[in-house]
Amino acid sequence: MTAKTQSAQDDLAYMRTVVEQGGRPRMAGALIYMAAGLIYGAETLVHWGQSINLIQLSESATLAFVAGCTLLxxxxxxxxIVRDKTKGVGAGTGSRALNAAFGGAGLANIALMAIFGVNAWRQHDFMIWMLYPCVVFALQGAAWYVAFMLRWKIWMLTVSLGCLTTSVVMGLVIGTPTFNLVAALACFAWLAVPGAIMARDARREV
Known part of the structure; x- marks a missing residue:
């Protein structure tokens, strides 16, 4: 075994030890993740209902509904976030590592939103914008894979594979009613449910 190989293994072992000894997960982050899944899952479910003429909403009503979901x-x-800071809840090194992974994915989402949004507007092609949520789920899958490698929890790997699979499936059904249905179910399964699990773990570690 070379010195470099031994050093890499030592570094990995150290990272795992730090993560296992990490502090209490932030309840705010878990609840925000769950809220995102429930709110945007409900929104895309309504859009699916509109696409199959199950729900009838005017253009102005649809715009108000979308804006309302975002504001909520x-x-x-x-x-x-304010409540979490008021309680003075800290995060250990392991929790900060996970926050960094998801924070990085979030920053990438903002950049991609600008890229897809601007080009969809310039080209007058809404299909370009529809690629954005596909990429979002791919990035979430990557972030959850990082979480799995740090914590070695099977449910995290399941969420990672679920997000990545969802990304591919959504990319294949763009322009069909199935797109919104897949997006809605994915929001509930890969955002709301993991958020609930993280909130449960946070309560146990109080």
Whole structure:
């Protein structure tokens, strides 16, 4: 065994030890993740209902509904973050590593939103914008894979593979009613459920 190989193994062992000894997960982050899944899952489910003529909404009503979902999520996020800071909840090194993984994916999402949004507007092609949520789930899958490699929890690997599979499936059904249905179910399964699991773990570690 070379010195470099031994060093790499030692570094990996150290990282795993740090993660296993990490501090209490932030309840706010878990609840925000769950809220995102429930709110946006409900929104895309309504869009699916519209696409199959099960739900009838005018263009102005649809716009108001979409804006309302976004405002509701932002409100929930702000309240949870403020409450979390007020309680002075800290995060261990392991939790900070996971936060960094998801934070990085979030920053990439913002950049991609601008890229897809601007080009969809310039080309007057909504199909370009529809690629954005596919990429979002791919990035979430990558972030969850990092979480799995740090924590070695099977449910994290399941979420990672679920997000990656969802990304591919959505890419294949763009332009069909199935797109919104897959997106809705994915929001519930890969956002709301993991958020609930993380919230449960946070309560146990109080």
């Amino acid at each position: 999520f932002v409100l929930v996020m702000v309240v949870l």
